[in-house]
Amino acid sequence: MDLRYTAAEQAFRDEVRAFVDASLPHDICEKVLGHRRVEKDDYVRWHRILHAHGWGAPTWPKDFGGTGWNALQRLIFEIEALKAGAPRLLPFGLTMIGPVLMKFATQEMQARFLPRIPSMEDFWCQGYSEPGSGSDLASLKTRAVRRGDKYIVNGQKTWTTMAHFADWIFCLVRTDPEAKPQEGISLLLIDMKTPGVTVRPIVTLDGGHDVNETWLEDVEVPVENLVGEENRGWTYAKYLLGHERTGIAGIGHCHRELRQLKHYAALAADGKGGRLLDDVRMRDKIARIEMDVMALEMLLLRVATQGNGKGPGPEASIVKIRGSEVQQDIAMLQQEVAGPHGWPYSPQWLEDGAMQPVSGPDWASPAASTYFDMRKVSIYGGATEVQKNIIAKMIPGF
Template sequence: MDLRYTAAEQAFREEVRAFVRENLPADIREKVLGHQRVEKDDYVRWHRILNARGWGAPTWPKAHGGTGWNALERLIFEIETLSAGAPRLLPFGLTMIGPVLMKYASPSMQERFLPRIPDVDDFWCQGYSEPGSGSDLASLKTRAVRKGDKYIVNGQKTWTTMAHFADWIFCLVRTDSEAKPQEGISMLLIDMKSPGVTVRPIVTLDGGHDVNETWFEDVEVPVENLVGEENRGWTYAKYLLGHERTSIAGIGHCYRELRQLKHYAAQGADGKGGRMLDDARMRDKIARLEMDLMALEMLLLRVATAGGGRGPGPEASIVKIRGSELQQDIAMLQQEVAGPHGWPYAPQWLEAGAHAPVSGPQWAPPAASTYFDMRKTSIYGGATEVQKNIIAKMIIGF
């Protein structure tokens, strides 16, 4: 297997680098590299800059307004944009509900929703988990009862990331309480401005509230907002989760944070008059992370190119586990490099322009936020324990 980039691939890499260097707004770059809070407007601005270049939907086929890139081009694009300090592209529309609509939705639904995703004319969020139905998603209780040309939805969703920004939510609901759990679920697209929808923030360890609980009280949803067929939502949910798990690997994020880690280690004092990077044990830890990251990149490329058009398979669970672990390991080592300067932490230090009122390097206190935030990667998109069960059943055959 030849792991070297061809001349055309290297030229594409340079094209992406040059575009990001010239077009990524400096204030967004500074927030991302400084581990400060990225707001809705920042995401929308960057999406629209990319879409104006024709790169607004990197993973989509040209038939639906995407780039039509192959797996390697998509990987290069992700690594180069995120490494340069660009925010992660919003996954809810692009890599979650978008592929589901392309595969299962009616032409009229595709025409209505897909063109609005790359420019973030519609900001999406996900309505899957519930207080008693997370890893056991099939036990969800949010109900949708059909009355004429509408569904009446009642229930609660939790961990609805960025629901406070969202215009629409793709939501799993129970439409048949008599059927087997997986066979009585449907997928609805719900306007977040509908009467009866309430979003309440959940404050996380880093002091942010990107995740929320969302309540539905007699919310009316037009039948035309049903994705595919009634009671087939479990099939669509599994297809969506395969795409989500592959994207959670966060390869570009890992490369950026590894570079930041090396920079921190070159600056950080080891308490003995030298640099952290001069310590052989620290260099060993960084080298091991870099080797693991290279292995993940090769695995991700293999998974992305092996599908034969069928979409992500159970291999996505392996990618999800390793990507989650690596993001956590890098954040943990950043905290180790920060040492005692990384522990005094307050959420306001994540705001743009804020300066941490402590001694030590400016980057150290926000590193704690990254460490806290990365703890959730082994839960969302399917907990690690669930992914191991999928691997055992679908790949190993247990």
């Protein structure tokens, strides 16, 4: 199979590069490349710039206001935008609940919610995991009891990324406690401003608080906010997770961080009066990771060009595992390059660029934060062990 870009694909890549170079705000780019905190306003601003250009929904068909790009064009866009220093496009609306609504929701629900996602009029978060129900998602306990034209929801969700920014949450709830675990689950769309919704931050190892716990206490949700059919939520959840896992591969992120790694190694001293980049052992480590990134890109290109039209299958789990590993390996080597300057860091420094770094050069200060943050990649979206089980079950003879 020929994985080289055609002339048309190369022209598309050049178009993406030119647009991102001209349109990506410099202050956002500096934050991303400097590993500083990207805030809600930064995400919203970049999304709206893309939306104004007609690129607000790269993964969506034109019928729903998307670009209509094929899988390879979407991959090219991701690589070029992230390499240039753009923040990732928030997946919760675009690549999670959006495709689910397109496939399973009524036309009325589609018309109500879908147009507001690319324009960032609605900021979404995901309500799947619970304490004790993460990898074993079917054991979730959040209850939704129907009373007339409303559901009354009670329970707790955890690891709800960016819930403190969100306007809406798509939430798995148990509507039939007597049914088998996978058969008694429904998918509800809940307004985060509804009385009874409480968001509490979870501070992670890197000092950040992107993730939260979300409490639902007698929350009233209109029946019209039920996606599809009652007790069919497990089907919708699996469809959503396939789209999520493919995106977690993070090939654009890998390309960008590999370039940053080389830059850091060129700035770091080897302790012998030279550059760390010129040390043969370090060059070998960088070369090995660069080969891993190239192999991951080839894998994604194969997935993108061999789509079967049935949505993500076991390949979503394969690229999720490998992408997680490569992202973590790059962060680990960045930490090694930073050396002792990378360990003492201040979360406040990541928020305020005017502050002085704790130790050593500016570029080394976020190394520990990045390393810690990347630990979670092999867990969210389904832990690596769970993905291996999925692969074993779905690929005959594996």
